[in-house]
Amino acid sequence: MTTTDATTRSRDYALNAGVVTELAAMRPRVLVIGDLILDGWWDGAAERMSREAPAPVVEISRRRFAAGGAANTAVNLAALGADVRIVGVIGDDEAGRELRSILSSSGVDTRGLVETAAGRTVAKNRVVSGEQVLVRLDDVNGDPYPEEALEAAAEAAEASSGWAELEVICDYGCGLFVPALTARLARRVRRPRPCIVDAHDLRRTRILRPDVVTPNAGEFEQLCGRLDPGRRAEEVPARREALLEASGARSAVVTLDREGSVTLSPEGGVHRTFAHPATERQASGAGDTFTAGLALALSGGLPLADAADLAQLAADIVVRRPGTSVCSAHDLRAELAPADDAAVDHDTLEARVAEHRAEGRRIVFTNGCFDVLHRGHTASLRQAKRLGDVLVVAINDDDSVRRLKGPDRPVNTATDRAAVLAALECVDYVAVFSSDTPIPLLERLQPEVYAKGGDYTPEMLRETAVVRGYGGLVSMLDYVEAHSTSGIVEQIREHRPTTVPGGVG
CATH class of the missing domain: 3.40.1190.20 (Ribokinase)
Structure with missing residues (x-):
C-alpha cells in the first residue's frame, strides 16, 4: 500500500x-x-x-x-x-x-x-x-x-x-x-x-x-x-x-x-x-x-x-x-464534476418530490427568470427555503424569457442560470419550463407551498387559483430592497452603480 x-x-x-x-x-x-x-x-x-x-x-x-x-x-x-x-x-x-x-x-x-x-x-x-x-x-x-x-x-x-x-x-x-x-x-x-x-x-x-x-x-x-x-x-x-x-x-x-x-x-x-x-x-x-x-x-x-x-x-x-x-x-x-446542465428533467423531479413527500418533507416551489442573480434573489430564496424542507426553483427557458422580457434577454442562458442556482446551498432542485407560467409544472408537482416575491400579491398571480385548488399554500415573500435584473442590465450598459430595488422574478 x-x-x-x-x-x-x-x-x-x-x-x-x-x-x-x-x-x-x-x-x-x-x-x-x-x-x-x-x-x-x-x-x-x-x-x-x-x-x-x-x-x-x-x-x-x-x-x-x-x-x-x-x-x-x-x-x-x-x-x-x-x-x-x-x-x-x-x-x-x-x-x-x-x-x-x-x-x-x-x-x-x-x-x-x-x-x-x-x-x-x-x-x-x-x-x-x-x-x-x-x-x-x-x-x-x-x-x-x-x-x-x-x-x-x-x-x-x-x-x-x-x-x-x-x-x-x-x-x-x-x-x-x-x-x-x-x-x-x-x-x-x-x-x-x-x-x-x-x-x-x-x-x-x-x-x-x-x-x-x-x-x-x-x-x-x-x-x-x-x-x-x-x-x-x-x-x-x-x-x-x-x-x-x-x-x-x-x-x-x-x-x-x-x-x-x-x-x-x-x-x-x-x-x-x-x-x-x-x-x-x-x-x-x-x-x-x-x-x-x-x-x-x-x-x-x-x-x-x-x-x-x-x-x-x-x-x-x-x-x-x-x-x-x-x-x-x-x-x-x-x-x-456537476453536469453542464444542472436542471432536473420533469419526470425525475416528479419522482424525487414524491420520495421526499413520502418521507414527510414539505415541498416549496418558486419560479422566475433569474437572468442575472443578485442579492434580492438570494435573500428571497433563503426565505423560501425556510418555509419547508425541499426548495424547487423553476426557471423560464430562453424562448419564454425573450417573450416576457424582450429580444435582448436573457443575458445568461438557461443552462448557465440553472448551474448558478443549483450551486446555492438553499436550492435543492432546479427545473426549466417553456411556458409563460409554471402552472403545468405546479399541477404536476403540487408543492405544499408556492412562494413568490413580495413585489406581487396573490391576486396578481394566475398560479394562485391552481395552488389553492389542490390545497396548497401561496406565500408572499418579504420585499427585499436589492437590485432588479432589468435595472442591473440597464445600468451596466450605462456604466452606473446598481442600486435599483427588486426581488425574486
Whole structure:
C-alpha cells in the first residue's frame, strides 16, 4: 500500500470525476468482516401525550430499513463500484432476513453470512416524528454467539482471503470479534493485501496489525487521552506514536466529525481534510461511508492522503441525507464534476418530490427568470427555503424569457442560470419550463407551498387559483430592497452603480 502526505504526493494529482470512474471500473475485490446491524427508521405523527406516562404517542405510518454497521460499509463499497463479499453473523429471524435481502439487492456477495438460531440479529430502530428522533430501540445479543457460529465465520473469512485485494474489519462491539476469532484471523497467510480496521476499541484488533485504522474522536481519546475540544485537529498528530502503538497499525485516519479528518501516514506525514457539515438530524452511518470510500481508493492504489480526500467527500454527501444513506460512484462524480446542465428533467423531479413527500418533507416551489442573480434573489430564496424542507426553483427557458422580457434577454442562458442556482446551498432542485407560467409544472408537482416575491400579491398571480385548488399554500415573500435584473442590465450598459430595488422574478 502506498501512503504519503499532502506535501509529497504527486503535484499533478487531483481528485476528479475521472478518478472515480477509473476506481469503479477496476472492480476491486473487497472483503468486509464485521458486526452486522439492521438500521430501522419508524416514521409517524406525534400529536398527543400518553395517559400512562409523560411520553408522546407516535402513530407509526411507515417503517424503513437499511444496512448498518459492517453491512452499511459493504453496501457503500458496492455502490462505489467494488466487488464485495461480507462475513458476519445474523440471527434466524425477520431482521436477519431483511438484512440479507438488503445486502443481496445491493450487489453484495452474502455467501459468508452465518445464520444462527442461538442469537438474534442486532437491530437499531429509531422512532421518528417530523425531523426529530424521539427514541432508539436496540435489539442486542445478551449472550455470546455460539462457538459453531464463530467457527463458521472464521472459515468463511479464510475462504475469501485469497480472493480479496483489500480487507475491511468492522468491530462495533456486537460480539463477533472475540479473542479466539481475532487470533485465528491473525494467523492467516497475509498476502500483500491492505487491511483497514474500523473498531470501537482498537486494542481488540491490535493482533491483526492493520495497515490503517479509522478511529473517531471518542475512540482516539479512549486510547490516547482527552483532546482539547478547540484544538483536536492540532493535537492528534502529537499523539501519533501512542495511537499506532495501541492499535498495532502502520497508519491512521482519525475522523473528527464536523472538523473533517487527520491522516497520519507511516512516514510521519500529516494530511487534513475539511468536512462540510449539514444540519440533518436524522443522518446516520457517515463513518461507515467514510471507511468504504477510503477502502475503494486504497484498493485502487491511491495514496492514503488522497484516499482520505475521497472518503471525506463521500461522507459529506451522505450527511446531507436523512437516515442511513449510501454514496455511489455516480454521487461522487456529480459532486466533483456537476453536469453542464444542472436542471432536473420533469419526470425525475416528479419522482424525487414524491420520495421526499413520502418521507414527510414539505415541498416549496418558486419560479422566475433569474437572468442575472443578485442579492434580492438570494435573500428571497433563503426565505423560501425556510418555509419547508425541499426548495424547487423553476426557471423560464430562453424562448419564454425573450417573450416576457424582450429580444435582448436573457443575458445568461438557461443552462448557465440553472448551474448558478443549483450551486446555492438553499436550492435543492432546479427545473426549466417553456411556458409563460409554471402552472403545468405546479399541477404536476403540487408543492405544499408556492412562494413568490413580495413585489406581487396573490391576486396578481394566475398560479394562485391552481395552488389553492389542490390545497396548497401561496406565500408572499418579504420585499427585499436589492437590485432588479432589468435595472442591473440597464445600468451596466450605462456604466452606473446598481442600486435599483427588486426581488425574486
